[in-house]
Amino acid sequence: AQTVTQSQPEMSVQEAETVTLSCTYDTSExxxxxxxxxxxxxxxxxxxxxxxxxKQQNATENRFSVNFQKAAKSFSLKISDSQLGxxxxxxxxxxxxGDYGGSQGxxxxxxxxxxxxxx
Amino acid sequence: ExxxxxxxxxxxxxxxxxxxxxxxxxSNHLYFYWYRQILGQKxxxxxxxxxxxxxxxxxxxxDQFSVERPDGSNFTLKIRSTKLExxxxxxxxxxxxASGRSEQFFGPGTRLTVL
Numbered sequence: 696a697q698t699v700t701q702s703q704p705e706m707s708v709q710e711a712e713t714v715t716l717s718c719t720y721d722t723s724e725x726x727x728x729x730x731x732x733x734x735x736x737x738x739x740x741x742x743x744x745x746x747x748x749x750k751q752q753n754a755t756e757n758r759f760s761v762n763f764q765k766a767a768k769s770f771s772l773k774i775s776d777s778q779l780g781x782x783x784x785x786x787x788x789x790x791x792x793g794d795y796g797g798s799q800g801x802x803x804x805x806x807x808x809x810x811x812x813x814x
Numbered sequence: 815e816x817x818x819x820x821x822x823x824x825x826x827x828x829x830x831x832x833x834x835x836x837x838x839x840x841s842n843h844l845y846f847y848w849y850r851q852i853l854g855q856k857x858x859x860x861x862x863x864x865x866x867x868x869x870x871x872x873x874x875x876x877d878q879f880s881v882e883r884p885d886g887s888n889f890t891l892k893i894r895s896t897k898l899e900x901x902x903x904x905x906x907x908x909x910x911x912a913s914g915r916s917e918q919f920f921g922p923g924t925r926l927t928v929l
Binding site: 727728730732737738739740741742745747786790791792800801802803804805806807 | 845903912917921
């Protein structure tokens with residue numbers, strides 16, 4: 696069974712600084728996607744960034760980038776120039792992308808990392 | 815911008831009562847999901863739905879749970895006889911395709927409190 700582990704329950708960063716959130720996962724599949732979702736206090740889950748497992752190039756979205764190490768099954772999120780609005784719970788998630796007869800792509804989440812941003 | 819909506823935002827019920835949580839997915843999406851998040855814990859998959867039938871369900875999704883797409887726009891989650899441990903945030907999500915290339919859009923959630 697696939698699992699996602701986030702070993703940092705809480706992290707803190709100074710405004711304008713850079714922070715890295717860790718995520719590891721376990722799977723025997725070769726085709727999958729990895730995601731980082733943000734959950735602000737409003738509780739709505741918002742997709743931050745997505746990485747296809749077959750792509751070696753790390754995904755980037757403005758101030759957000761990932762360090763994807765497929766062999767190590769590691770998928771960390773780097774937030775540069777942190778802003779107060781980045782304060783939220785961040786969830787790492789995995790999604791199988793193989794035989795749709797057996798799976799319709801449900802997400803498997805880690806326990807989350809609560810990020811605080813200090814002014 | 816299209817979005818997933820959920821009603822009600824908060825539901826309080828007595829143990830043993832039936833509740834129906836409602837979701838309106840994005841109109842051209844084909845795949846629908848329910849997830850649950852017990853306070854302070856991770857988000858857990860409950861069920862996925864495609865072509866008017868359940869395509870996958872987790873161990874959590876037992877006989878007390880059912881899903882339905884009654885009218886082509888709404889997607890509902892029914893809990894027949896609620897238990898204290900059903901208290902959680904319930905998120906509906908939808909996607910155009912099953913592939914990971916197709917983003918799952920989440921609704922704002924329904925907070926269910928079972929007393």
